[in-house]
Amino acid sequence: MKPQLHWFFVCSIVLLNSLQCDGIGFTFGFSAAAAAGAALYAGLNKLGCHFYECCDAKADWIRFNATALDLNFQRHLYGQHLVKDVVMRALKGHLSQDQPSKALVMSFHGWTGGGKNYVAKFVADSIYKLGTRSNYVHLFISTVHFPHEQQSDIYKLHLQDWIRGNVSHCERSLFIFDEIDKMPLGMIDAVKPFIDYHENIDGVDFRKSIFIFLSNTGGPEITRTMLKMWRNGVKREDITLKDMESLIERGAFNEQGGLHQSELIQHSLVDHYVPFLPLERRHIELCTEDDLKRRGHMPTKAMKQRVADEMTYFPPENNLFSTTGCKRVHQKVGYILANEVYDSLFD
Known part of the structure; x- marks a missing residue:
């Protein structure tokens, strides 16, 4: 108590x-x-509320800081100009309303290592004083929380109870679903009542809450489209959301995974399909520089090139995109630094 x-x-x-x-x-x-x-x-x-996190609108525990979000995008997110624009606009539009028409739903799509988890964390940090440690931020990882497809009906009931209970405690709740492509088929439809156009359900208003889905689905379509545009001389920064959004929606609906044939897509309840573009070698070098700074090391051109050389790229004819994005950069940097320390001890 x-x-x-x-x-x-x-x-x-x-x-x-x-x-x-x-x-x-x-x-x-x-x-x-x-x-x-x-x-x-x-x-x-x-x-x-001065000492404990609370949901009081007059307290400072929940307050959108667009400047902090923008700074995180500038300093730690590379090659994702569409993400920066869509996410910022979506949050500003939703959080500026006292009575939004529905919960905000954003679906992040793209290859692994593109920054989906990073951006979800940045969103939490920009809204909640405690960031992802907040009592009002809820993370679900499909392979951890919903591992058995035969128990999907039980998972649905538990998930609905969890969402209902937490939103009744705080309307400004954030729900992040990671690895949604590995979620049991049809299970994500459990959230449909809470993101639809209802003023309340049994006296609980869900319209101020935010749902973020993270998925690798749509990655192949994004990459094929990027390759086609690259061969036609289109610069990466000139790619628009219109070029990507419809193909992501089709991919998410048709590919096997948590959103396959989903009612959320059928009823147009996902507000924004956010494409994470595959990362190039120059972005790997920027991620390396960022990681070195976090470790307190001065980034050098040689180190950045060395880490970039350690990565695998595709397609084989031009090695344009990293197969794992920036996901393995941290491990590669640590491995190289450890070897350098070891070598220096025995020189």
């Missing part, structure tokens, strides 16, 4: 013990005590 709740009950008992026990006096005393208790609880709860 939180301290403020404990003191509320203690003070209420004291007030009730002081009541007059005869007729009108008792009624008046009880009403006064109830009102005083309610006021005391409200005051203590407000005071508690």
